[in-house]
Amino acid sequence: MTVQTHSHVPHDLCMAARQGLLPALGSGWLAGFGNMLAKELGEWFRTRRWLSQFLIWTTIINGFIAFLLFGLPALASIMPETQSAQEDLFAGFPPEIGAVMMYFSIVVMTGTMGVIVLAQDEVIQEKQSGTAAWILSKPAARLAFILTKLLSNTIGMLVFIVVLPGLVTLGEIFLATHQVVPLVPFLAGIGVILLTLFFYLSLTILGGVLFDSRGPVLGIVFGVMFGCSILKNFFLQISYVLPTSMEGVALSVVLGMPLPAMLVSQVISTAVLSILFVLVALWRFQHIEL
Amino acid sequence: MDSDNSLVIKTHNLSKTYKEVQALKDLNLTVKQNSIFGFLGPNGAGKSTTIKLLLGLIQPSGGRATIFGHDVQRDSVEVRKRVGYLAQDPRYYEHMTARQILGYTARFFYRGPKDLIEARVGEMLELVGLEDKADRAMRGFSGGERQRLGIAQAQVNYPDLLILDEPAASLDPMGRHDVLEVMERLRKYTTIFYSTHILDDVQRVSDTVAILNRGKLIAEAPISDLLAGDGCSAIYDITLTSEAEVALAAAQDRVTGQLWVQNLSMTSDDGLTCWQVSVTDEAAAEDMLLQLILEDHNLKVKHFGRKTYNLEEVFLEMIEKENSK
Numbered sequence: 001m002t003v004q005t006h007s008h009v010p011h012d013l014c015m016a017a018r019q020g021l022l023p024a025l026g027s028g029w030l031a032g033f034g035n036m037l038a039k040e041l042g043e044w045f046r047t048r049r050w051l052s053q054f055l056i057w058t059t060i061i062n063g064f065i066a067f068l069l070f071g072l073p074a075l076a077s078i079m080p081e082t083q084s085a086q087e088d089l090f091a092g093f094p095p096e097i098g099a100v101m102m103y104f105s106i107v108v109m110t111g112t113m114g115v116i117v118l119a120q121d122e123v124i125q126e127k128q129s130g131t132a133a134w135i136l137s138k139p140a141a142r143l144a145f146i147l148t149k150l151l152s153n154t155i156g157m158l159v160f161i162v163v164l165p166g167l168v169t170l171g172e173i174f175l176a177t178h179q180v181v182p183l184v185p186f187l188a189g190i191g192v193i194l195l196t197l198f199f200y201l202s203l204t205i206l207g208g209v210l211f212d213s214r215g216p217v218l219g220i221v222f223g224v225m226f227g228c229s230i231l232k233n234f235f236l237q238i239s240y241v242l243p244t245s246m247e248g249v250a251l252s253v254v255l256g257m258p259l260p261a262m263l264v265s266q267v268i269s270t271a272v273l274s275i276l277f278v279l280v281a282l283w284r285f286q287h288i289e290l
Numbered sequence: 291m292d293s294d295n296s297l298v299i300k301t302h303n304l305s306k307t308y309k310e311v312q313a314l315k316d317l318n319l320t321v322k323q324n325s326i327f328g329f330l331g332p333n334g335a336g337k338s339t340t341i342k343l344l345l346g347l348i349q350p351s352g353g354r355a356t357i358f359g360h361d362v363q364r365d366s367v368e369v370r371k372r373v374g375y376l377a378q379d380p381r382y383y384e385h386m387t388a389r390q391i392l393g394y395t396a397r398f399f400y401r402g403p404k405d406l407i408e409a410r411v412g413e414m415l416e417l418v419g420l421e422d423k424a425d426r427a428m429r430g431f432s433g434g435e436r437q438r439l440g441i442a443q444a445q446v447n448y449p450d451l452l453i454l455d456e457p458a459a460s461l462d463p464m465g466r467h468d469v470l471e472v473m474e475r476l477r478k479y480t481t482i483f484y485s486t487h488i489l490d491d492v493q494r495v496s497d498t499v500a501i502l503n504r505g506k507l508i509a510e511a512p513i514s515d516l517l518a519g520d521g522c523s524a525i526y527d528i529t530l531t532s533e534a535e536v537a538l539a540a541a542q543d544r545v546t547g548q549l550w551v552q553n554l555s556m557t558s559d560d561g562l563t564c565w566q567v568s569v570t571d572e573a574a575a576e577d578m579l580l581q582l583i584l585e586d587h588n589l590k591v592k593h594f595g596r597k598t599y600n601l602e603e604v605f606l607e608m609i610e611k612e613n614s615k
Contacts, residue, residue: 038397134377
């Protein structure tokens with residue numbers, strides 16, 4: 001080994017090159033992005049987490065859909081007074097559409113809570129335990145740190161909360177009704193649902209950046225979630241800004257129905273607010289002391 | 291970019307204030323290439339704050355710092371590419387194994403075939419003696435094992451600068467010995483900047499020392515200079531025996547009569563007389579002091595030598611002096 005001099009190639013690169021290693025890709029605001037994303041995705045897909053998440057969400061979502069499609073008709077044959085229950089729940093739509101509507105509703109309701117619970121610790125835990133300081137003492141950019149949290153959780157929730165239960169739902173509908181739900185409109189509806197979940201994910205991540213304990217984060221995000229659904233009954237204007245009826249938007253997209261101005265505004269506002277949450281989280285995390 | 295290649299770290303009036311508390315006051319520090327720089331100070335002196343500022347983990351309230359000529363705030367990622375860092379209380383993902391931690395760390399610096407990364411990881415595990423615990427999850431690691439893993443992850447990129455925050459604080463004597471040995475071994479290849487309050491360790495391995503107290507730098511010097519005294523005067527310890535009190539008194543007169551002798555203090559014990567002679571001209575003292583005493587053959591010199599300090603004495607004296615201001 002030779003002593004490195006600053007006028008030549010840095011010592012670390014000389015040493016690494018001798019071993020066949022090359023400098024990592026990504027610099028500036030993307031430094032460490034690939035490595036951190038691989039690690040974060042690994043937490044979803046290379047541990048037993050994927051199995052538990054798959055089981056949790058298919059049990060909740062598809063279990064409910066199965067009850068509506070198979071359980072209620074079976075129940076009606078034993079208890080005739082429950083005969084109209086499915087029709088009531090499906091709001092008069094045929095079962096294949098009613099099931100899609102219920103899928104969107106339950107994903108928005110339970111998925112939102114799931115996203116909040118799963119993401120509440122993503123930043124706070126790393127700040128509290130000191131792992132964020134450890135990672136950011138390496139050539140890893142702060143922007144990349146937050147972006148990998150957002151991206152990995154978006155992919156995780158897309159796969160386990162939205163897509164896999166969605167595909168199982170299509171299978172359940174086919175088995176129950178022998179009807180095929182058109183895939184492209186259904187995927188467009190899924191996009192709307194994903195936007196809703198991303199809204200809450202970005203708000204939760206922002207909370208994690210701004211606060212050092214879980215209490216305020218959970219309070220704010222659940223406050224927005226439950227507050228929206230209560231306050232929209234009193235202040236209709238809220239529905240122009242916050243995602244109060246995104247399951248309705250998703251169903252309208254599947255049915256190819258035109259969206260009223262309020263829902264168009266809601267979709268645009270949800271997207272804009274999500275981006276705003278991400279930008280504020282990125283900006284604030286740049287200045288956080290670790 | 292700063293162009294002085296011999297300087298690895300340079301700070302200019304670096305300051306940090308937390309609300310009302312000034313944790314670091316106008317720190318001006320220079321760390322030369324390939325030195326082992328001991329950064330000393332009592333708890334709360336601002337050592338960890340300085341290290342976090344250098345790594346860009348916190349922002350300065352004033353001043354600036356450069357590492358390898360790069361501004362630590364503006365070019366933080368570039369700086370961190372060439373630095374290895376061990377935190378005071380290193381924390382890792384508890385579910386990951388030592389091998390996974392090192393692999394993850396290595397991939398911040400390098401890309402290449404998986405087996406080459408693994409080889410590098412294996413090399414580091416061997417360096418710190420954790421080969422047999424490589425596949426155990428972090429949650430089962432003791433404090434000492436975490437510290438050893440910390441050194442391995444800090445060294446994984448062959449850093450040009452190794453920053454260690456209290457590297458031996460939580461280790462048993464054997465662990466401390468191992469850490470110091472690793473540091474001495476790395477001296478040839480890298481610059482080491484480390485904070486500690488274990489003064490024996492500093493005296494053993496450091497070549498330059500800075501002492502920080504209440505956020506203020508109170509000394510920065512090569513360790514040999516610091517141990518030699520305050521630089522204005524040198525003290526000689528002389529032990530004498532004499533049958534005749536007169537001869538002793540005459541020798542005392544001869545010595546104190548010299549212009550370069552500042553002070554002579556005397557103690558007697560068990561037939562031995564001990565002098566502490568403080569001089570302003572070290573060269574003159576080296577030439578003449580012993581001769582002046584031995585002019586009288588009735589005097590016998592049992593010991594003659596320049597007084598040396600240990601780091602603990604110097605450290606405590608400086609801290610006390612500073613605190614009494």
